[in-house]
Amino acid sequence: MNELRKRKDNSSDIALWNQLRLGNEEAFSSLFERYYSTLVNYGKTLMTGEDRVKDCVQDVFVNIWTYRYKLYKLNEAILVKAYLLSSVRKRIARLHHREHIFSNIKNIDSLEFLFDFSIEDRLIADETTAKKVEQLNKSINQLSDRQKEAIYLRYQYGLAVDQVAEVLNLNYQSTKNLIHRAILQLRKDFPISVLFLLLNFSLN
Amino acid sequence: MQKRDFYENIEDFLSDESFQKWVKGNDDPLNWSEWTVENPYRAKLVEEARLWIIGMKVEQTPLTNQETQKSLQKVWKKIGRSNEERPDKLIWHNTWFRTAAAVFVVGLAALLYYANLSSTQITTITYQELIKSDSNGLIEQTNNSDKPQLITLSDASSALLQPNSKLSYPKIFTGNERKIYLSGEGFFEISKDQNRAFYVYANETVTKVYGTSFRVIAYANQPNVQVLVRTGKVKVSSNQNIRNATLEEVMLLPNQAARFVRKEQLFEKILDITQDKPLLASTNTMEQLSFDFKDIPVKQIFKTLEQAYLITIDFPQDKLKECYLTTSLIDVPLPEKLKIICESLGNNSRYEMNGNYIKIISNGCK
Numbered sequence: 001m002n003e004l005r006k007r008k009d010n011s012s013d014i015a016l017w018n019q020l021r022l023g024n025e026e027a028f029s030s031l032f033e034r035y036y037s038t039l040v041n042y043g044k045t046l047m048t049g050e051d052r053v054k055d056c057v058q059d060v061f062v063n064i065w066t067y068r069y070k071l072y073k074l075n076e077a078i079l080v081k082a083y084l085l086s087s088v089r090k091r092i093a094r095l096h097h098r099e100h101i102f103s104n105i106k107n108i109d110s111l112e113f114l115f116d117f118s119i120e121d122r123l124i125a126d127e128t129t130a131k132k133v134e135q136l137n138k139s140i141n142q143l144s145d146r147q148k149e150a151i152y153l154r155y156q157y158g159l160a161v162d163q164v165a166e167v168l169n170l171n172y173q174s175t176k177n178l179i180h181r182a183i184l185q186l187r188k189d190f191p192i193s194v195l196f197l198l199l200n201f202s203l204n
Numbered sequence: 205m206q207k208r209d210f211y212e213n214i215e216d217f218l219s220d221e222s223f224q225k226w227v228k229g230n231d232d233p234l235n236w237s238e239w240t241v242e243n244p245y246r247a248k249l250v251e252e253a254r255l256w257i258i259g260m261k262v263e264q265t266p267l268t269n270q271e272t273q274k275s276l277q278k279v280w281k282k283i284g285r286s287n288e289e290r291p292d293k294l295i296w297h298n299t300w301f302r303t304a305a306a307v308f309v310v311g312l313a314a315l316l317y318y319a320n321l322s323s324t325q326i327t328t329i330t331y332q333e334l335i336k337s338d339s340n341g342l343i344e345q346t347n348n349s350d351k352p353q354l355i356t357l358s359d360a361s362s363a364l365l366q367p368n369s370k371l372s373y374p375k376i377f378t379g380n381e382r383k384i385y386l387s388g389e390g391f392f393e394i395s396k397d398q399n400r401a402f403y404v405y406a407n408e409t410v411t412k413v414y415g416t417s418f419r420v421i422a423y424a425n426q427p428n429v430q431v432l433v434r435t436g437k438v439k440v441s442s443n444q445n446i447r448n449a450t451l452e453e454v455m456l457l458p459n460q461a462a463r464f465v466r467k468e469q470l471f472e473k474i475l476d477i478t479q480d481k482p483l484l485a486s487t488n489t490m491e492q493l494s495f496d497f498k499d500i501p502v503k504q505i506f507k508t509l510e511q512a513y514l515i516t517i518d519f520p521q522d523k524l525k526e527c528y529l530t531t532s533l534i535d536v537p538l539p540e541k542l543k544i545i546c547e548s549l550g551n552n553s554r555y556e557m558n559g560n561y562i563k564i565i566s567n568g569c570k
Contacts, residue, residue: 032276054275063378065283120228123228136259
């Protein structure tokens with residue numbers, strides 16, 4: 001016990017997960033502290049109302065503890081992070097589904113992605129860059145909900161493609177295509193001339 | 205050679221955490237600046253990737269530590285509520301204790317088996333045993349009156365509990381199963397949830413549904429347990445805990461029933477309820493009333509509901525005088541029936557439910 005307390009902050013997710021499955025309360029709390037904020041932020045991209053989102057994330061953890069003896073033994077391939085993100089998503093989808101039981105939404109994956117990417121203004125040095133970035137940003141925000149969510153998960157949380165697939169409940173190939181097609185689409189909207197780039201770059 | 209030397213497209217850069225950090229101006233331990241200018245093609249890619257990162261900012265503030273701690277406390281509180289006694293890890297995680305327990309259980313099982321072999325006595329399961337084995341804090345409702353009693357569950361399912369019957373259920377369903385325990389008789393209308401099966405435990409039987417309506421008759425002192433289906437699909441099986449449970453299962457469709465003969469521990473399937481006299485006698489108004497309404501005055505619909513559920517519905521008679529409705533309310537629990545009616549009336553109509561008394565608040569229909 002004491003030993004775990006000491007190395008609490010640098011134990012790996014997997015180690016904490018396995019401790020949790022054995023009923024270790026500290027491991028549970030550590031994982032909660034590590035991911036609560038991330039999960040709430042992710043939840044907010046799928047559902048409005050911060051309090052509702054927090055409730056949802058908390059319930060995910062309540063269930064994890066309640067059914068700890070039945071949890072999977074996760075391995076390196078299925079990150080704890082991906083598992084948690086996916087649990088939050090499923091829970092929100094279920095809530096969403098229940099709320100819309102009368103409006104004929106049959107597919108539980110019809111979740112909207114309610115998030116817009118913004119622009120890192122402080123890194124823009126000149127007018128031309130500003131224009132390009134603005135256009136790119138607009139194109140990204142016009143992608144389909146699914147594509148946007150995949151990109152968000154992939155680049156914001158650094159999930160690998162198979163982990164994104166796990167969260168979105170898709171298979172590997174469709175997820176790969178989803179992201180790939182999004183990137184192609186953006187590049188089409190956003191051709192950059194080599195000359196411009198080289199010039200601009202040497203200025204930085 | 206480094207991994208990044210093989211980067212060929214934007215995706216490679218975007219998913220590289222150290223690259224992202226460098227672009228955002230944090231630090232550059234891997235010396236991206238120098239690496240970039242090593243060749244022009246690379247520089248083009250890097251600049252493009254840089255613009256992408258600038259245009260894909262995620263503006264989300266992390267929660268404070270304090271906030272997280274507050275929520276963690278809330279989680280422990282919720283956990284405490286969802287299972288009153290947390291399985292205590294102190295003794296259970298002692299290997300010796302576990303071994304001893306296992307030996308004890310095996311021994312006990314063997315003893316019971318032989319005891320049963322010799323006496324051919326059949327084990328029955330009672331309601332009391334069932335609720336004892338559920339560790340979630342259950343609420344128990346007993347109907348001692350002479351009229352059926354309406355119970356609404358946390359998932360908006362409803363149960364009409366007959367006199368001299370008992371129902372135990374959790375205040376809030378958690379996890380991916382919904383389990384309730386019955387002694388006596390009840391008519392159930394279960395709200396649909398494909399992800400969470402609903403189980404009714406009654407004596408030696410378990411009835412599993414996803415969203416349907418059906419009646420279960422399981423009095424402790426009667427020789428049979430009976431399950432009658434009104435709508436949807438229902439699976440009835442014997443409780444795994446009974447001896448020589450061959451895990452029998454019966455699938456039932458509307459107007460079918462299953463009778464579990466407790467002495468023989470066998471199921472009998474009845475393909476048409478109307479052809480079976482004893483069963484027909486046990487159906488009542490609920491099964492005989494139609495909830496399919498075609499251009500019917502709302503007033504009359506409320507009357508039908510009052511009859512079926514033995515409730516009182518209080519509604520503004522004058523305002524709803526001219527309202528006619530065409531709707532099918534079969535197959536949904538009472539709260540959903542009321543919700544559908546209120547939604548069809550429009551005009552911010554709503555209902556309030558207080559036990560067997562329901563108040564409709566409405567300014568008339570659209």
